[in-house]
Amino acid sequence: MKKSNLNILTFLFIVGLLTVKSYGQLARKIEMTDDNRLLGLGTQHIIKSDILNEERPIVISLPHGYEETQFNYPVLYLLDGLQNIKHTVGTVEHLTESGLIPSIIVVGIESLDRNRDLTPSQAGQGIHGGVGNKGISQSGGAPVFLEFLKEELIPFVDDNYRTHPYRIIEGHSLGGLFSVYAFMESPDLFDAFIIEAPALWWNGEEMTEQAKTFFQSDGSLNKTVYFGIGGGDGWGMREELIRYVEVVKQKTPKNFRWLHEEVGDEGHMASRMLLNYNGLKFLFSDLKISDDLVNNFSEESFQNSEQQLLNKYGETARRPAEDYFTLVSALVDNENDKGAITVLKRATEAYPVYVGLLTYLAQLYEKINQKNKAIDTYLLGVEVSKRYKLGQEDDFQIEIERLRKNQN
Structure with a gap:
């Protein structure tokens, strides 16, 4: 079916707005320390764990807008947190801005003894990469670590932050083994799992045997x-993963x-960022x-x-x-202009910065002869343009004056 001229012109206009840096990537302020060091990755907390009998550092990264809303957010629990927090927070922010994921809280769990916490059983003499004598004496602590997550860490996060019930755990290598x-x-x-290059060779592929x-x-x-x-x-x-x-x-x-x-062709350690993204x-x-x-x-x-x-992932989905x-x-x-207006109204709520969506909505209101709603939409466009310094106020004002003149 041939597209209307309005549709073609608006499509080009919208695409232009979505790809221009000033619209798609508005700069967000990141806090700085007194000596001008950028923060932004999160805040460290020390969990005094009776289950682990130790103090466990964690880093909690809150999504943009957390302080300005009362929304509840899904939580990603990230194993080997200090090792993976930098690329994960960056990826989460990128995917959130693109609308590919909702805003989420990231909880990075620092590893203090990976061979203890992330392994589900005691390693035998033939441990992968070992010399074949005694194995790894402290291994097999995954049941206790899982209890720590369930009884201490998750309740701490839920008690201190506005969390949505949807939870994710992500782990790489031994962390992937623990996630399995x-x-x-x-x-x-957990509701979802990101399992990256899991060490499923552990103890004769016992996780695969349990899967059966x-x-x-x-x-x-x-x-x-x-x-x-x-x-x-x-x-x-x-x-081993294929099996x-x-x-x-x-x-x-x-x-x-x-x-x-x-x-891709990434090796074991280089694959983490790409696997996190995918x-x-x-x-x-x-x-x-x-x-x-x-x-x-309909x-x-x-x-x-x-x-x-919204019910599944929270108010920012x-x-x-x-x-x-x-x-x-x-x-x-x-x-189906009425249906298009219904979708556009939702889109403008979801992407309040994209003034191109407001432009299209106003044009559709005018098309179905609802000029007052068109004017109100352009007025909202003026406010958005001023707030984010988009430079479109004069263009919106011209449309407002044209519509008001035609009403007289």
């Missing part, structure tokens, strides 16, 4: 799991969303607008689907701006 263990040992503790029993149930498992590994990781690591995944394939539970992929995108891939919603659109189904996402526009474009092509 936590998934099968206490599946109700875990996945025997015919019931439902409403969880989302990303299994990722670098394409340049050792073939043994990749093969675990084969168990999942043979008996996939109902409602279980999962993905296994080998990414993993987060997959966990929240249901934020993308489905073909069914486009092809079988205002009720759209509003219900939006509410379902939104779809990518480009997805809203794709749906609006299809509706305008089908001469």
Whole structure:
């Protein structure tokens, strides 16, 4: 179907706004120390753990806007937190700005003894990479560490921050091994798992053997799991993950969303940032607008689907701006201007900085002869442009004066 001139012109206008740096990447103030060092990664807390019998440092990174809202936020619990907090916070901010994930709290858990905390059993003499004598004496502490997460750390975070019930755990290598263990040992503790290059060789691939029993149930498992590994990781690591995944394939539970992929040619350590990025995108891939919603659109189904996402992920959940526009474009092509307005109203709430969306909404109001609403929308555009120094106030004012003149 041929697009209307309004649709084509507005599409070019919107795309221009979404790709211009001043619109898509508004600078946000980051706190500085007295000696001008940038902060922004988070705040360190010391958890006095009776379960671990030690003081455990954690770093909590709050999303932009946390202090200005009363929203509740999903939480990502990040293993090897100090090692991974820098790239994870940057990735989270990028994906949040793009609308690919909702705003989340990141809790980085500092590792004090990885071989103790992240291993599910005592290592035998043939431990991978060892000399084959005594193994690792302190290994096998994962059950205690999992209890620490369940009974001390998660309650601390929930008590002190506005958290949404949706929880994620992410781990790499031994952290990936622990994430697999936590998934099968206490599946109700987390809703989603990012498992990166897991050390599934541990003790003769015991996690894979346990999976053969875990996945025997015919019931439902409403969880989302990303299994990722670098394409340049050792073939043994990749093969061990494949063997675990084969168990999942043979008996996939109902409602279980999962993905296994080998990414690029990155080696074991270099893959972490890319796997974090891909993993987060997959966990929240249901934020993308489905073909069914486009092809079988109704205002009720759209509003219900939006509410379902807000219920699942919290008040900051939104779809990518480009997805809203794709749906609006299809509706305008089908001469469903009222439906397009419903979608655009939601899009302007989700992306209050994108004045191009307000422009399109005002044009559609004018098209259906609701000029007062068009004027109100342009007035909102003036406020947004002033607040974020976008330089569009005069253009909006011209449209306001034109509409008011035509009303007289």
